[in-house]
Amino acid sequence: MDTSTVKIILEIFHYLFFTCSLLAVLSYIILSIISAKETIQYVKKNSFVNYKHILSSPISPSITIIAPAYNESLNVVENVRSLLSNHYPNYNVIIVNDGSSDDSLEKLIEAYDLVHMDYVVDEKIETQPFRKGVFKSNNPAFEKLIVVDKENGGKADALNMGLNISESKYVACIDVDCLLLEDALQKMIKPFLEATDYKVIAAGGVIRIANSCVIKGGKLIEVNLPKNLLVQAQILEYLRAFLLGRMAWSRLNGLLVISGAFGIFDKNIAIEVGGYDTNTVGEDMEIIVRMRRHMEELDKRYKVAYIPDPLCWTEAPDNYKTLISQRNRWTRGTIETLRKHRKIAFNKNYGGFGLISYPYWLIFERLAPIIEVTGLIYFGFLIAFGLVHWEYAILFIAIAYLFSVLFSIVALFSEELTYNQYKKRGAGYKLILLCLIEPLILHPVVLYAAVRGNIDYYFNKKKKWGTMQRKGMNTAETN
Amino acid sequence: MQRHKIVLAEDNSTLSLLLKYRLEKEGFELLIAADGKEAVELVEHHDPDLVLTDIMMPFYSGLEVISHIRNKLKKETPVIIFSSAGQEEMVLKAFSLGASDFMTKPFSPNELVIRVKRLFS
Amino acid sequence: MITYQHLIDSFNKAPFIIQFAFIAVIIMVIAIVSLIISLKVIRSFLKIKDKEILKYKNEYEPLLIEYLYSGNENEELTETQQSIIAKIKEGIKGASRRKSVITILTNLMNEVSGEMSDSIRTLYHETGLIDYAIIRLKSKRWHITSKAIVELRRFKIQETHDLVSEFINHSKVEVRKETQIYLVHLFKFEGLSFLDDLKTPLSEWHQLLLLESLLNLENQQIGNIKPWLNSSNTSVVLFALKLTKIYNQFEMKHELIELRMHPDKEVRRSAIHVLNQLFGYEFEETPKPKNRQLKSEGQIVIV
Incomplete structure (x- = not known):
């Protein structure tokens, strides 16, 4: 290779990175603007709705909360209680005990006066069989509760069991350790019922981080900013993702994922497409992509809705190990889903879904970590050969850093103007400080986990679910 | 004569205050709970003569309050529940759990006083 | 001074891309600093607001309750009541105090009935809260108008019927809907007359809200549903x-039997469903639908 070809290759690299960064920056700016518009609209629209006093009668459509539980014995009784205390007038709760090896079931039977019922399940979706079967309470106060004990089959399989058993029109799939606010179902069902000339197939909620918050008896008493820097950084990350990213995508009707921790589905459509895929670690994203694809192929007008209110609170990983394994799993989930549905990519038959949402996910979620790592390696190579123009390098690093800080601060701004959850004195400074240091704390970890996810996906097929060690809701009380 | 003790469980603080004033004027002693859990705690510690509870409350619902009093504490304390329009089913459940009387919101505080007095007569 | 000059010189000599990046950095730093300052301002503003709300709540709650308990059997206001009204009237000139009073009162309106809710309404009139609501009704911003309509509905203010009715064809759907709910909530079946020539679809959500408004009072007169069952607006038929x-x-x-042949699938389903609910076995004796496909659809509901 002579020097001129090297030079050309270098040039191409330069331009490639430059275009990528420019595209990323541009997309972030556009998303922020759209989300600002949508947020203002949403806030105005809801400023005169009093959710406590509407939909209080049983004529409201029925909803089933499906919560899979696997070895959650520590907190399952408390968590179920929180699920049972929602204010929606017409719902029930199905806890699917997915072959737990602990005493979850015994604890539930004891706490809620459960008795075994004979039940023949209409297997619309194939699942693992019952273990001990179906239980209901003989105490009218817990009439809403159904507990299903089945052989282990993973989260997707457990959710499918719930889909089979539910008799409601809508299902809310949630993680059992999530804390739902009392008006969560009212707010989440609204988009389904408001649609007139299109169909809402699913609605996703915001996930908020419950670490260090005071939770008493299944109720969120006080919102606190956790001391752990890693958790703090995730709070900021979630604010960015939910208040800016998803808000904007919902406006564009381009949401490809609603968080597995809390989402509502039109049950019939979920069953029509065959329920959750048990062969992926990213079943929450996969089912949405499949439902959208289904609707596109039927050529029906549809929407995936999104509710920005802080309705669902959950524990985030508070150590590097768990965080990395969680993100590793998310990465593999994304890769699997995108690969499985690659037919959609750049396919004009799928409209905006194929031309905008999918490519965006492919480039900015799927490929971004790879591009970034390539860039870093390239930069290292330049340093090694003394080819770096430092004034360029420093300026561009400064731009990248400042831009990410700016984006975080915009997200924070949006949070303060809308939900203002972190009200305590001093939290404001901490959050701003966090914006400044977050790119240095969380980003490298997330990047590393994403790369590991890629490696595991391609070279370590046997890799199973990363187990998330739950600290449990109760620990928050003692802190 | 000793004053009758009443536990009032209601998450609307203004209504709580309103009923508290009214019932205190009638010579009752009022203990206020903002949710079902507090109500249960008050019942356990103070052994009231009557419990007034809303059905829809944060955390423990009114139904659970009754269930707790009747099944866990094994007490026959009379319970009057407040329901809203459209909660007929809940009222039936409350009665099957052992509620003594119910009032549908919106209700008149005067009527509540009459019913409370009737329970003690 | 020399270094300063030196910087400008080197900036001017630098390639375009460096100049561009340099300017971008400066712009972003300015943006970040100004956003941080405004964040600080917003936070302290919100904190003050929160404190105010709590303060006013504690201030007005006992006052309002005292007002409610110092009435007498006669319709007229007692002296204590009059002095409380005067006090509140003065207080609510400030917007946040006004909000606070309205919040306390609405919280009560939902829960009490009879003489007490009448008494709250009198207060609403006498303190001039109603006039503030009417001013907001005429606001150019649609969500302010909506809020005012909601408030008038919550306090069951019938006198503003004509003023509110004007919004029934408002360009913003939220305003139209709140107007409809106001009319139904206060005037029951009479309020439903807007259905007669409704062109836009009624969402499921909105139908539920209308039904809840209808159902919240007993002993009501039921009007004639027939024209709505024959409406050309499918959502009106479903509502009927x-x-x-x-x-x-x-x-x-x-009409129900006729509707089994309606072009819309959803209407056919609900018509059969209602027939079954109302007539039970009786319906099974009526002639089967001519269309086979129709029959199978109907059976899903029957089963």
Whole structure:
């Protein structure tokens, strides 16, 4: 290779990175603007709705909360209680005990006066069989509760069991350790019922981080900013993702994922497409992509809705190990889903879904970590050969850093103007400080986990679910 | 004569205050709970003569309050529940759990006083 | 001074891309600093607001309760009541105090009835809160108008009927809907007359809200549902079917049977569903639909 070809290759690299960064920056700016518009609209629209006093009668459509539980014995009784205390007038709760090896079931039977019922399940979706079967309470106060004990089959399989058993029109799939606010179902069902000339197939909620918050008896008493820097950084990350990213995508009707921790589905459509895929670690994203694809192929007008209110609170990983394994799993989930549905990519038959949402996910979620790592390696190579123009390098690093800080601060701004959850004195400074240091704390970890996810996906097929060690809701009380 | 003790469980603080004033004027002693859990705690510690509870409350619902009093504490304390329009089913459940009387919101505080007095007569 | 000059010189000599990046950095730093400052301002503003709300709540709650308990059997206001009204009237000139009073009162309006809710309404009139609501009604911003309509509905203010009715064809759907709910909530079946020539679809959500408004009072007069069952607006037909079912309108049997042939699938389904609910076995004796496909659709509901 002579020097001129090297030079050309270098040039191409330069331009490639430059275009990528420019595209990323541009997309972030556009998303922020759209989300600002949508947020203002949403806030105005809801400023005169009093959710406590509407939909209080049983004529409201029925909803089933499906919560899979696997070895959650520590907190399952408390968590179920929180699920049972929602204010929606017409719902029930199905806890699917997915072959737990602990005493979850015994604890539930004891706490809620459960008795075994004979039940023949209409297997619309194939699942693992019952273990001990179906239980209901003989105490009218817990009439809403159904507990299903089945052989282990993973989260997707457990959710499918719930889909089979539910008799409601809508299902809310949630993680059992999530804390739902009392008006969560009212707010989440609204988009389904408001649609007139299109169909809402699913609605996703915001996930908020419950670490260090005071939770008493299944109720969120006080919102606190956790001391752990890693958790703090995730709070900021979630604010960015939910208040800016998803808000904007919902406006564009381009949401490809609603968080597995809390989402509502039109049950019939979920069953029509065959329920959750048990062969992926990213079943929450996969089912949405499949439902959208289904609707596109039927050529029906549809929407995936999104509710920005802080309705669902959950524990985030508070150590590097768990965080990395969680993100590793998310990465593999994304890769699997995108690969499985690659037919959609750049396919004009799928409209905006194929031309905008999918490519965006492919480039900015799927490929971004790879591009970034390539860039870093390239930069290292330049340093090694003394080819770096430092004034360029420093300026561009400064731009990248400042831009990410700016984006975080915009997200924070949006949070303060809308939900203002972190009200305590001093939290404001901490959050701003966090914006400044977050790119240095969380980003490298997330990047590393994403790369590991890629490696595991391609070279370590046997890799199973990363187990998330739950600290449990109760620990928050003692802190 | 000793004053009758009443536990009032209601998450609307203004209504709580309103009923508290009214019932205190009638010579009752009022203990206020903002949710079902507090109500249960008050019942356990103070052994009231009557419990007034809303059905829809944060955390423990009114139904659970009754269930707790009747099944866990094994007490026959009379319970009057407040329901809203459209909660007929809940009222039936409350009665099957052992509620003594119910009032549908919106209700008149005067009527509540009459019913409370009737329970003690 | 020299270094300063030196910087400008090197900036001017630098390639375009460096100049561009340099400017971008400066712009972003300015943006970040100004956003941080405004964040600080917003936070302290919100904190003050929160404190105010709590303070006013504690201030007005006992006052309002005292007002409610110092009435007498006669319709007229007692002296204590008059002095409390004067006090509140003065206080609510400030917007946040006004909000606070309204919040306390609405919280009560939802829960109490009879003489007490009448008494709250009198207060609403006497303190001039109603006038503030009417001013907001005329606001150019649609969500302010909506809020005012909601408030008037919550306090069951019938006098503003004509003023509010004007919004029934408002360009913003939220305003139209709140107007409809106001009318139904206060005037029941009479308020439903907007259905007669409604062109836009009624969402499921909105139908539920209308039904809840209808259902919250006993002993009501039920108007004529028939024209709505024959409406050309499918969503109106669906809504009328719900009314037929809830109010047990047995005399609509003929219309219901007709609706089994309606072009819309959802209407056919609900019509059969209502027929079954109201007439039970009786319906099975009526002639089967001519269309086979129709029959199978109907059976899903029957089963």
